[in-house]
């Protein structure tokens with residue numbers, strides 16, 4: 096599962112494969128250098144015994 100990222104300026108979301116194309120961590124849309132990583136909540140399986 097790939098992590099998602101969100102730009103701190105234009106708030107667009109993008110995958111980490113778009114992030115790897117650019118040198119350093121920058122928004123591929125506006126070039127802003129503050130990026131938030133969005134982690135999807137993991138689904139835990141709870142067994143009721």
Ligand SMILES: [Zn+2]
Nearest residue numbers: 102105122125
């Ligand atoms: Zn941006």
